[in-house]
Amino acid sequence: MPGLAAPLIAWYGQAARDLPWRREGFGAWGTLVSEFMLQQTPVARVIPHLEAWLTRWPTPSDLAASSPGDAVTQWANLGYPRRALWLHRAAVEIRDRHDGVVPREVEALLALTGIGDYTARAVAVFAYGDRHPVVDTNTRRVLARAVDGAAQPGPPHRRDLVAMAAELPDDVAEAAVVNAAAMELGAIVCTARSPKCELCPLAGQCAWRAAGYPESEDRRRKQATYEGSDRQARGAVLRVLRDAAPCPVQLVAVLPDWPDAAQRDRAIDSLVTDGLAEAFDGILRLPGHPAS
DNA sequence: GATCCGTGGCT
DNA sequence: TAGCCAAGGAT
Numbered sequence A: 001m002p003g004l005a006a007p008l009i010a011w012y013g014q015a016a017r018d019l020p021w022r023r024e025g026f027g028a029w030g031t032l033v034s035e036f037m038l039q040q041t042p043v044a045r046v047i048p049h050l051e052a053w054l055t056r057w058p059t060p061s062d063l064a065a066s067s068p069g070d071a072v073t074q075w076a077n078l079g080y081p082r083r084a085l086w087l088h089r090a091a092v093e094i095r096d097r098h099d100g101v102v103p104r105e106v107e108a109l110l111a112l113t114g115i116g117d118y119t120a121r122a123v124a125v126f127a128y129g130d131r132h133p134v135v136d137t138n139t140r141r142v143l144a145r146a147v148d149g150a151a152q153p154g155p156p157h158r159r160d161l162v163a164m165a166a167e168l169p170d171d172v173a174e175a176a177v178v179n180a181a182a183m184e185l186g187a188i189v190c191t192a193r194s195p196k197c198e199l200c201p202l203a204g205q206c207a208w209r210a211a212g213y214p215e216s217e218d219r220r221r222k223q224a225t226y227e228g229s230d231r232q233a234r235g236a237v238l239r240v241l242r243d244a245a246p247c248p249v250q251l252v253a254v255l256p257d258w259p260d261a262a263q264r265d266r267a268i269d270s271l272v273t274d275g276l277a278e279a280f281d282g283i284l285r286l287p288g289h290p291a292s
Numbered sequence B: 001g002a003t004c005c006g007t008g009g010c011t
Numbered sequence C: 001t002a003g004c005c006a007a008g009g010a011t
Helices: A005-015 A028-038 A043-056 A060-065 A068-075 A082-097 A106-110 A117-127 A137-146 A159-165 A172-188 A230-244 A261-274
Strands: A278-280 A283-285
Touching (some): A028 A117, A068 A082, A106 A117, A137 A172
Antiparallel strands (some): A278 A283
16 A cells, blocks of 8 residues: 555645635634634635634634623524534633643643544644644545545544554654645545546545445434424524624514424523523523623 | 534535 | 535534
8 A cells, every 4th residue: 555645745735725724824723713613614604704703803812801602693604603602612711721822732622622633633733733643524535435445434433543644654744734635635526425536646546446436335424304403493593692692682582483482492491501592581692701 | 322513505 | 406515522
């Protein structure tokens, strides 16, 4: 097995997209915010929100000084608003534990709210230039096809980190490029549907291609139907609160015509439980500053 | 380890 | 058109 590093590096040099977080000197905070936003939200939707966010809150301490509700409002329609709450908590943790500086060590990053195996290593590698395997859904698909000969990766697993580590050159800078290149290849060439194998720098050594593109059992979990779901109800309630912000709304005025009143009330309760909303005295609002 | 969590574009 | 999919993480 020749290894993926050399062709990935050469390809990335001429095919990489020009993205904001790849600009020289973008900064660790910008990288961290971008990675939060990119968790399950496509690049094209993230870019304008990222720039607005960093203009409003140029440092972790700036965000930490605002209320969680302000973060949720600024998050707008990026989806999964818990990420806004977690990003705000992470900013508070960075201010309180790390003197306002995004930490560099993976262990310290993993200890922050909302940061897991992917985001911790992405920050350590792309912001600080350290050598770790960075594995996202794109990388897992590239490895599944090129190395394992499978059409689709299995569910995410810790062993994916080991598989990617085996592909990294010893050189620190080259290792970072290989991480970025594997993600980029999965994003724009080795895509989930209709991959562009004629443009792939790994075509000559791809195990899946060599095997004749066999269908493999797709063990990924299917997403639940959104229409009519509790998630849809939560999203609708939160949209009401965002649109009214910074004003609270009367509880009785929250989606009075929602088709399933019990589901609506369940959504409100779960949002309160999650810390995305506060209810008292017959009103509902986004979370304010914690009492001090 | 299985489930849950938003939103919108693409095929 | 209705699913499929998207730089995951917490519980």
